[in-house]
Amino acid sequence: MKLTLTLSFLPSVWAIARNTPPAGAIIVAKSGADYDTIGKAIMALDMGHFVNQTIFIGAGVYDEQVEIPALRGRLTIYGETSDASSYLNNTVTVTHNISAAQVEGEITATLGNAAASSRIYNINVINTHGPGPKALALSATATQQGYYGCQFGGYHGTIHTQVGGTVLFAKGLVSGTTNFIFGDYARVWFDHVDIKARPLPRDGYITASYRASSNDPSYFVINNSTIEATSMEVKPRSCFLGRPEASYACVVFQNTYMSDVINPSGWSSWSSTLPSTGHVLFGEYENTGPGSQGARANFATELEAPLEISDILNDDYKTWSQVYPADTGGRDVFALSSVIVKSSHLHALEDGHCPEIDFSYADANEIQAISLAKIVLCDVEAPEIYFSGNINRRQVLIQERLLGVALCVAWPYLTREQKLSFKEQSREIIHQLHTIKPSEKLQSRSHIVPDPNILTNGRINPLEGDMLFAPIENDTDLSFMHNDFTQSKCIVDNDTIVGFVDWEMAGFFGWKTAGEIHRRIRNPQREHFVNANLSEKRLQDIMFWNNLYDEGVPENHGSLIADRA
Structure with a gap:
């Protein structure tokens, strides 16, 4: 199976782990945090001043x-996750059971965001209400959200938007x-959503x-x-x-894969007695899959x-819509086209200075x-690294964008045999890297270019520092x-790992230490999902890489001595 996936509206295929709260965040966790419920954290927000605020949920x-x-x-x-580039490793679930049989429709939402x-x-x-009356997961009622x-799960009326503006859903x-x-009065874009x-x-x-009218946006x-x-x-x-x-x-599906769950007519009237199709735009463009084929309804439009x-x-x-902004x-x-740019240029300066972690050691380590x-x-x-340095007092790294897609993007579409093959290829890459040994003067664990402030500057979390x-x-x-x-670091094409990216944490470590970091820091743990009601098959897929x-x-089979160490 050849992987041909188009990436649009994605600033990067790089993963960003969010295992620790950003500085200044209100922290929610089951124990040992500022609050033990999300509602309490919301009540603690500053409602009256023009301040930006952050909540981190464990x-x-x-x-x-x-x-x-x-x-x-x-x-x-932010919800805690080992890979923010996808919903697959989410560890935070907000759940509630209420339907329109109990309260007015929009008030049923598990999450209401104004x-x-x-x-x-x-x-x-x-x-979790199940089939029957309207029971929302999300009601979005403000613009530029x-x-x-994120995953949104329900039955009747999962997502409601009525914002008088714009909303974006991505990678969910x-x-x-x-x-x-x-919904109505909302312009909503879904990108790379399952x-x-x-x-x-x-x-x-x-x-x-x-x-309801041509004046409604x-x-x-x-x-x-x-x-x-x-399911079947x-x-x-x-x-x-x-x-x-x-x-x-007005609804458009474009560049979207449709399985055979979709009716060949594609679209339906509201009902036989009230069709409501007189002025609709039900458009499609370049969709694929068996569900994209068939004689469409006579009120559908091919764009x-x-x-x-x-x-x-x-x-x-x-x-307002950065998909993966930094803390x-x-x-x-x-x-950007054939290059990847890492920069803090969208972040506000404080007193003329950018409150930025010193990435000079990370960039030197990567090189x-x-x-x-x-x-x-x-x-x-x-x-290839094309540039590493300061531009307008901002630390910038510009590097080659490798051809292919990140394995985490391809993962949901792979067979088990393909997943096993990628795991074995990855092990072979690790084995090849393992043949490089430090010089005799290096007697303890170290990055290639040690960062003297790495334990205090926020680049790694305390547990990783201890390990x-x-x-x-x-x-x-x-x-x-x-x-x-x-x-997310593996770049793949045609069932083969063709590239590997993001080397800023590389160094000389023992096999056991690297394995513990991989299991405990880089990947989700089974205990994160103990109350998530997931099947054993789903859990095994989540843990597949651990x-x-x-x-x-x-x-x-022989080794090389790194002169730089």
Whole structure:
């Protein structure tokens, strides 16, 4: 199977682990934090001043109904995860059970968000009510909201948007049965979102636009996404792309894979007695898969060109919709044509200075590590570094963008045999790197270019610091290790790992230490999902990458001495 995946609206295929709270964040956790519920953290926010605020939520299942009020400043909420580039490793779930049989429809939402310019990352939001009356997971009622790497699960009416503005969903998952993306007065863009149809005795409908007039700006666009069933219980051809809750509905699916769960007609009227199709725009462009084929309804439109994100979210969307922004002191990562740029230029200066972590050691480490890696990696590329230095008092790194896609992007589409093959290829790469040994003068664990402030400047979390630099060391096999060998660092093409990126944490460590860092820091733990009600098969897939080092130290087939060490 050849992997051909188009990446759009992604500043990077690099993963960003969020295992520790950013500086100044309000912390929520089951124990030992500022608050033990999300609602208490929301109540602690400053409601009256123009301040930007952050909430960090630790792993766990939080059974509560969360209401975020209107705020004057920007609110950012992070869920703990080992890989923020996807929803697959989310460890935070907010869940509640309430339906329109008990309260008014929109009040059923597990998460209600009335905060403009808010951004939410890597949180699962579930309404567990099940089939029947409307039971929302999310009600978004303010403009310029972004949801990244989030899962939204429900049945009838999973996501409701009524914001008088714009909303972005990226790299997430939405599941439901009936009208599970609905609303009006909102221009909404879904990018690289997995849409899952749940089983239902009758037909299902993904979208239900309530655009009642030509003056309503409402628009739903689903771009570069996938539509599949949640299980074999969902009958083929049982789900429609949408139906019009009002007669001016505007919905477009483009560059999206559609499984056979989609009915060949594609679209449906609202009902036989109230079709509401007189002025709809139900458009499609360059979709693929069996569900994209068939004679579409006579009120559907085949578009001649795709819509651009700026058409829907306006030209200023980049100012509020960073998919993977850095924490305070960090650097954002952008993909610009054939290069990757790491920079903090979008972060505000404080008193004329950028409150930025000193990345000079990290960048120097990456340059030296790549130079070493290229000695032994014959068929696997490491990126060229084109520039490392300061521009306008900001630390900037510009490097080659390798061709291919990140393994974490391809992962949901792979067979088990392909996953096993990529794991074995990764082990071979680790073995090749392991042949590089430090010079005799290096007797303890170390990065290639040691950072004297790494334990205090926020580059690594305290647990990793303890594991790497504990006074008592038991590594007798110091060797060159990438030390961040996650799926997001593997660049793949045509069933082969063709490149490896992000070498800033590389150094000389023992096999046991590298394995412990990999299991405990870089990847999710089983205990994170103890209350998440996941199947054993799903848990095993989440943990699939954790045992990369478990086969033990490879046999010595010769070694190289690194002069730089």
